[in-house]
Amino acid sequence: MTIVTGKAEARRRLQSGRSGALRQIWEHRADYAYVLPAIAVMLVVIAYPIYYTIELSFFKTPPGLQLRDKTFVGFDNYTTILTSEVFWRVTWNTLIWTLGSTLIAFVLGFATALALHREFVGRGVLRAILIIPWVISAVAASYIWKWIYHSDFGIIGAVLVGLGLADRPPNFIDSVSTVLPSLIVVNIWREFPFAMIMMMAGLQTVPEQLLRAAQVDGASAWQRFWHVTFPHLRNVSTVTILLLAVANFNSFIIPWIMTGGGPSNASHIWITHIYELAFGRQRWGVASAYSVLLFLTLMTLGYFYVRALSGNERQEGSA
Amino acid sequence: MTRIMLGSAVLRGTVATALMASLMSTSALGAPVDLSKWSPEYVLSIAGTQDFDTAADCAKVTPLDYKGRLTFWYQGVFEGDPDLLRQYYKDFFETFRKTYPNIQLEEQALTYNDLLDKFRTALLGNAAPMAVRLQILGGTEFASKGYLEPLKPEDVGYSTEDFWPGAMKAVTWEGVTYGIPTNNETMAFIWNADIFKRAGLDPDKAPATWDDVVKYSKQIHDKLGIAGYGLVARKNAGNTPYRFMPQLWAYGGGVFDEATANPTYEEVRLDSPQSKAALQASYDMYVRDKSVPVSALTNQQADNQPLFLAGQLGMMISHPSDYDVMLDLQKKATGADKDKAQTVIDNMRYGLIPTGPDGKRAVVFGGSNIHILKPEYVDGGKVDEPAAKAIICMWTSPEWSLKMAYAGSNPGNLNGFKTKWMKERLDNIKFLDVTTSMLPYGIPFPALPQAPEIMNIIVPDMLQNALTGAMTVDEAADDAAKRVRDLMGGL
Structure with missing residues (x-):
């Protein structure tokens, strides 16, 4: 009897919920009408490509045939990728690239934000100068850095040789061992201003009176930072790190323009490898499967990003 | 001349x-x-x-x-x-x-x-x-x-x-x-007569064979401290096959039998001893002698042109347009660079592309x-x-x-x-x-639908694998041959 009552109650709630939701939609029909074009565009330019990529990932697309001549192969493309030696090498590169770029850019941006948080003469000018790498076009920056690093006539090599610190210019981007760290340096140079701006905004939210109270209580500078400043910045730090990680995972321009993933695949990361497989080698099926893996990875990062944002909102709500 | x-x-x-x-x-x-x-x-x-x-x-x-x-x-x-x-x-x-x-x-x-x-x-x-x-x-x-x-x-x-x-x-x-x-x-072969002279080479004589190119490149680098030959090995750049294939064919190699009178494109020859000899010549210049630009792996011909004009490169395979390009670059140079560029242009010499050991001469x-x-x-x-x-x-x-x-x-x-x-x-x-x-x-490049991937990706990959030490010359050639076979097999 109790069970029957429980089921009936649940059905009633469900029906009431449905009618409530429909009623709400009806009441807000004008709002929905306003966002409908945006939703329609998103379905066309985002949802359909995602669906088609997933579909294509189950087909073999031989390079000598048209795409319409594809054949269904189930999970073969995923197996091909996961058993490929190059894939694991490129995955390792991607992890080094993403973690290295994200963490160092964050630490550097945070340190710069802390330094610029204090009042000093020329702070505004310095802040403007430090933002330049972030606003420069990534394409232009890549070409400039390619010449800075040039293994024969780069300015770094010329300075080192000129100062007698090296016999010949160092090999930055034509060596399998140095190419990835060299590209990471460029990426950090471009991204740390973003972390700096985010953390500077975060620093504005740290209550001054708390810092003063801690100082009165005898807390050292480090203790004030660790126990007062940093806890206030935890959420903005998480969001910054996640945004940087997503951007880096998906970062195409710098590695593609500077090295094209070379030499010998040493600077290929997932996204450049996918591009080469699709557009250079026309393995649309394999490239699509690869893209699905990238999509899932980014969605995972996105989930944590949304959770971090929700945490922020809850914290602000409770405060 | x-x-x-x-x-x-x-x-x-x-x-x-x-x-x-x-x-x-x-x-x-x-x-x-x-x-x-x-x-x-x-x-x-x-x-x-x-x-x-x-x-x-x-x-x-x-x-x-x-x-x-x-x-x-x-x-x-x-x-x-x-x-x-x-x-x-x-x-x-x-x-x-x-x-x-x-x-x-x-x-x-x-x-x-x-x-x-x-x-x-x-x-x-x-x-x-x-x-x-x-x-x-x-x-x-x-x-x-x-x-x-x-x-x-x-x-x-x-x-x-x-x-x-x-x-x-x-x-x-x-x-x-x-x-x-x-x-x-x-294309043809271009060299700087002044660099040849200063390096102790006959300024009016192009290297006759690809083995000579290797020797000349080393001599120029050892004597003058500049790059001898303008090697190009960038991936996804048309310049790379245009400069490596003549070398490959001259040594008697090939991707297939495209250098024969009636090619069938049935047999992959990238792992033949002749093809490996051609790859070895590039390896000798880049790794053993260090006599070519280190930047060859990321360079294309457009990067070699200013090096040549600056008198920092002794010789290279040259597109017919290179002479005009040099004149354009010289016009855009300023001060002492302009005179220096003019000196290089005055010393430009053109000749036929070198032959292989058996006298075979080829060009794309x-x-x-x-x-x-x-x-x-x-x-x-x-x-x-x-x-x-x-x-x-x-x-x-x-x-x-x-x-x-x-x-x-x-x-x-x-x-x-x-x-x-x-x-x-x-x-x-x-x-x-x-x-x-x-x-x-x-x-002509092999008249096959797979030719762009072979020429723009597999051949440059072979060069990069050998020149970076990621693979030995033999391994790089074998790997490239396997990739071509897989490609032709529909993989």
């Missing part, structure tokens, strides 16, 4: 004529331009002997008052091209619009390295242009997949015999012709083709065929196929060699006779 090179070329006439067989079909012997007589002297003798009325010729294909619309993509000029070429491209489109005022032309220029990617993507979305001018490598790929309409020179008022047989092979798939060559060229038979797309792959689903034929007729005419190749190539239509502009070119463009005398040694 040029005369010495020419004499040398003439003396090698017998070899050249024999190799011509690989480029000629029997019907070509009866062609207006007699390819069997090809030599710098013959080219000189026919230049300026015939006038052509392009508008009148093309009016027979598409009436000049024809009203229509044409979308057209073409491989256009890029950063490494001379200014002269830019001007001729501009002139062509202006003239076309004047000649066919009622055709609404929507043209789009793309660089060599971008065109294939963009065109492939557009085809997937049925958003291709009605007509396209592609690099020679692309013709068979798109013809084999069924994207192109059959199109032969006769369709626009010319004769198949008016074009290089080797170039026609590149637009033919399973016996059907799908395009018309617009221009064809072969390069160029471009023009095609018409099938309507179902075109944006809007319609192709204005008369409009497409009008532009194709004009571009492949003796006049414009010469003018559009004025500084950087040669006319695809052999009758272009008879025009007054060819005579003008021979008078104005230094070393043109040397680069044209390489034409008989030209070997």
Whole structure:
């Protein structure tokens, strides 16, 4: 009897919920009408490509045939990728690239934000100068850095040789061992201003009176930072790190323009490898499967990003 | 100096004529331009002997008052091209619009390295242009997949015999012709006589063999501390196969049997001892002797040109346009750099590309083709065929196929060699006779749909794997051969 009552109650709630939701939609029909074009565009330019990529990932697309001549192969493309030696090498590169770029850019941006948080003469000018790498076009920056690093006539090599610190210019981007760290340096140079701006905004939210109270209580500078400043910045730090990680995972321009993933695949990361497989080698099926893996990875990062944002909102709500 | 090179070329006439067989079909012997007589002297003798009325010729294909619309993509000029070429491209489109005022032309220029990617993507979305001018490598790929309409020179008022047989092979798939060559060229070898002299080498003598190139490169580097040979090994850049394949073929190697008279493309030869010897020569220069630019793995030819002009590079395989490019760069230089550049230009020498150990000389038979797309792959689903034929007729005419190749190539239509502009070119463009005398040694890339991937990715990967030490020379060649076999097997 109790069970029957429980089921009936649940059905009633469900029906009431449905009618409530429909009623709400009806009441807000004008709002929905306003966002409908945006939703329609998103379905066309985002949802359909995602669906088609997933579909294509189950087909073999031989390079000598048209795409319409594809054949269904189930999970073969995923197996091909996961058993490929190059894939694991490129995955390792991607992890080094993403973690290295994200963490160092964050630490550097945070340190710069802390330094610029204090009042000093020329702070505004310095802040403007430090933002330049972030606003420069990534394409232009890549070409400039390619010449800075040039293994024969780069300015770094010329300075080192000129100062007698090296016999010949160092090999930055034509060596399998140095190419990835060299590209990471460029990426950090471009991204740390973003972390700096985010953390500077975060620093504005740290209550001054708390810092003063801690100082009165005898807390050292480090203790004030660790126990007062940093806890206030935890959420903005998480969001910054996640945004940087997503951007880096998906970062195409710098590695593609500077090295094209070379030499010998040493600077290929997932996204450049996918591009080469699709557009250079026309393995649309394999490239699509690869893209699905990238999509899932980014969605995972996105989930944590949304959770971090929700945490922020809850914290602000409770405060 | 040029005369010495020419004499040398003439003396090698017998070899050249024999190799011509690989480029000629029997019907070509009866062609207006007699390819069997090809030599710098013959080219000189026919230049300026015939006038052509392009508008009148093309009016027979598409009436000049024809009203229509044409979308057209073409491989256009890029950063490494001379200014002269830019001007001729501009002139062509202006003239076309004047000649066919009622055709609404929507043209789009793309660089060599971008065109294939963009065109492939557009085809997937049925958003291709009605007509396209592609690099020679692309013709068979798109013809084999069924994207192109059959199109032969006769369709626009010319004769198949008016074009290089080797170039026609590149637009033919399973016996059907799908395009018309617009221009064809072969490269030559360029060196700085002053650098040769200072390095203790004969300033007026090009390295005779590729083994000599390795030796000369080392000698230049050891004595002067600059790069000897301009090696190029960047991936996804057309420059790399154009510079490595002549070396590969000269040593007797190949991807397949493309260097033979009647290639079948059935046997993969990248892992043959001859192919490995060619790769070893590059390895010796890059790794063992360190006598070539370290930046070779990320460089393309456009990066080597300023190095050569700055007197920092002793020798390289040179595109016919390089002399004009050097002049352009020199004009843009300032102060002491200008004089330095002039000194290099004065010391520029052109010669034939070196041979392999057995005397085999080879060069890539390069160029471009023009095609018409099938309507179902075109944006809007319609192709204005008369409009497409009008532009194709004009571009492949003796006049414009010469003018559009004025500084950087040669006319695809052999009758272009008879025009007054060819005579003008021979008078104005230094070393043109040397680069044209390489034409008989030209070997087309394999006429296979897989050729772009082989040439733009697998061959450069092989070079990079060996030169970075990621693999030994043997392993790199074996790996590349396996990849070609897999590719041909449909993997």
